[in-house]
Amino acid sequence: MRIILLGPPGAGKGTQSERIVARYGIPQLSTGDMLRAAVAAGTPVGLQAKAVMESGGLVSDAIVVGIVADRIEEADAKNGFILDGFPRTVEQAKALDAMLSEKGIALDSVVEFVVDENALVGRIAKRAEETAARGQPVRKDDTPEVFKTRLDAYRRQTAPLSDYYAGTGLLQTIDGMKPVDAVSQDLVALLDRHTAAAS
Numbered sequence: 001m002r003i004i005l006l007g008p009p010g011a012g013k014g015t016q017s018e019r020i021v022a023r024y025g026i027p028q029l030s031t032g033d034m035l036r037a038a039v040a041a042g043t044p045v046g047l048q049a050k051a052v053m054e055s056g057g058l059v060s061d062a063i064v065v066g067i068v069a070d071r072i073e074e075a076d077a078k079n080g081f082i083l084d085g086f087p088r089t090v091e092q093a094k095a096l097d098a099m100l101s102e103k104g105i106a107l108d109s110v111v112e113f114v115v116d117e118n119a120l121v122g123r124i125a126k127r128a129e130e131t132a133a134r135g136q137p138v139r140k141d142d143t144p145e146v147f148k149t150r151l152d153a154y155r156r157q158t159a160p161l162s163d164y165y166a167g168t169g170l171l172q173t174i175d176g177m178k179p180v181d182a183v184s185q186d187l188v189a190l191l192d193r194h195t196a197a198a199s
């Protein structure tokens with residue numbers, strides 16, 4: 001199964017991806033995680049991405065598309081993947097379409113988490129607090145100021161993807177404001193229906 005989770009920062013894409021990885025036996029491909037790893041390792045990609053990530057803007061399509069193209073070639077992604085945080089622009093979506101069609105494979109579903117954007121700043125603050133309480137480093141972009149820029153980037157550059165995928169017939173939505181367990185149940189129900197229909 002090849003799926004995309006769509007939704008603004010803080011909508012719960014990462015949390016829900018982690019929860020369904022085991023169920024479907026496919027990896028979570030988070031471009032945010034990959035970029036943070038590149039920054040931490042000081043790779044050329046990391047050096048290019050660092051400042052723009054810290055400011056809350058989007059890393060260039062060329063860099064991110066390159067990372068994803070390499071990652072989906074890896075053995076664990078052969079049978080499918082959950083894309084979390086990618087694509088984030090229509091250009092990236094088109095590049096993904098080209099990548100997949102070249103390999104003769106297709107996306108199964110695009111699931112958009114519908115959330116109240118006003119609640120997201122609070123969620124991000126909570127995520128930062130919980131991370132600090134676990135003694136882990138807090139993301140530099142999980143501050144209210146940078147979060148506003150991230151949300152703005154989402155509205156301008158990523159939200160158009162809803163229409164893009166609605167046009168392909170792949171888009172489905174779930175209520176991301178429900179409690180975490182309820183969102184997981186809805187997501188699994190939706191994906192299981194899809195798997196049943198496909199088989």
Ligand code: AMP
Nearest residue numbers: 031032053056057058059064085086088
């Ligand atoms: P995330 O962990 O998905 O919230 O991503 C953190 C940051 O990484 C974003 O604010 C962007 O700066 C960068 N990033 C992650 N995924 C992408 C992407 N698909 N395109 C451009 N920038 C990205």
